[in-house]
Amino acid sequence: MSDEIRYEHKTVQTVRGTDGLVISKMQKDGWEFxxxxxxxLRSTPTFRRPRKPVPWRMVGVAAAGLAILAAMIGTAVAREEGRVGQADGLLERQTFRGTGPDRGRAGRRRGDHA
Structure with missing residues (x-):
């Protein structure tokens, strides 16, 4: 990595005569004139301040945490879909064998009497 300092810049438009107030306020906030x-009628002062370094370690930890969370959710969804598929297959087998709640009424409609 290079040790060169990177700056962020800010330009402000002021009414002429209030330059001193704006410059002192910006310098209190950490900006360099x-x-x-x-x-x-207007003046435009330009300021700069050193750019804060990006905390790459924290960004990496957050990305890893999100990846683990996504993997856990994906696994849970896949397991749940497997259970639902098994339950549907069990229900179909029961209905097919005639052991379900509609046993003995196959082919009859409401109002048909035997």
């Missing part, structure tokens, strides 16, 4: 361009 870089330059200022003057217009007839």
């Amino acid at each position: 870089v330059e200022q361009s003057q217009g007839t």
